[in-house]
Structure formats: C-alpha cells, structure tokens
Amino acid sequence: MTQYVAVAQIGDIAPGELLRVAVGRHLVCLANVDGQISAFEDDCPHIGGPLDEGDLEGHVLTCPIHLARFDVRTGQVLRGPARDQLRMYAVRVEGERIWVAAPE
Numbered sequence: 001m002t003q004y005v006a007v008a009q010i011g012d013i014a015p016g017e018l019l020r021v022a023v024g025r026h027l028v029c030l031a032n033v034d035g036q037i038s039a040f041e042d043d044c045p046h047i048g049g050p051l052d053e054g055d056l057e058g059h060v061l062t063c064p065i066h067l068a069r070f071d072v073r074t075g076q077v078l079r080g081p082a083r084d085q086l087r088m089y090a091v092r093v094e095g096e097r098i099w100v101a102a103p104e
C-alpha cells in the first residue's frame with residue numbers, strides 16, 4: 001500500500017511557484033499550477049539540475065541549467081536536451097496539507 005508523507009501546507013506554495021521538499025532521502029519539487037499541485041523528483045533527468053530553481057510559466061517548467069522544458073502535470077519533455085521525462089510522485093491535498101507518495 002502506498003504511503004503518503006505530509007510535506008507542506010497549501011499556503012507554502014502560491015500558484016505559479018515551485019517548492020523543494022524532502023520525502024525521506026529524496027528531494028522533491030512541488031509545482032502549483034492554478035491551484036493544482038504536482039510533485040516530481042527535484043533532479044533534472046538531463047544531468048541533475050535543481051528544478052526548484054527553474055522557471056515555471058503555466059504548466060511549463062524550464063530547467064535552470066540547460067533550459068530543457070517539461071510539462072509539470074505529466075512530466076513529459078517539451079524541449080531537450082533532456083530526453084527522459086520527470087519522475088512524478090502522486091499527490092494528495094487534504095484540507096491545508098499536501099501529501100506526497102513516498103518512493104518504494
């Protein structure tokens with residue numbers, strides 16, 4: 001059964017913002033797109049840039065290192081040089097609290 005970890009409060013991340021949180025030993029980036037929270041590994045699949053320091057416009061995240069672009073709702077690569085999609089984590093929002101599925 002999937003275990004969820006409370007990582008933040010909804011007030012910690014305004015629409016259009018990114019936030020780095022820890023889920024066990026993993027660094028996870030949260031993104032708020034119009035109130036919808038998504039979560040993915042905070043490690044660019046190209047060569048490991050800190051995605052929470054990237055630029056989020058709508059649902060498009062640009063990596064700060066080599067400017068690869070991703071859809072934060074799905075993890076899909078929109079522009080290289082990255083080839084692999086983001087590693088996504090399941091998210092639940094209950095009341096004010098954001099929960100992220102712990103990696104297996």
Ligand code: FES
Nearest residue numbers: 044046049063066
């Ligand atoms: S490290 Fe993200 S595009 Fe290269």
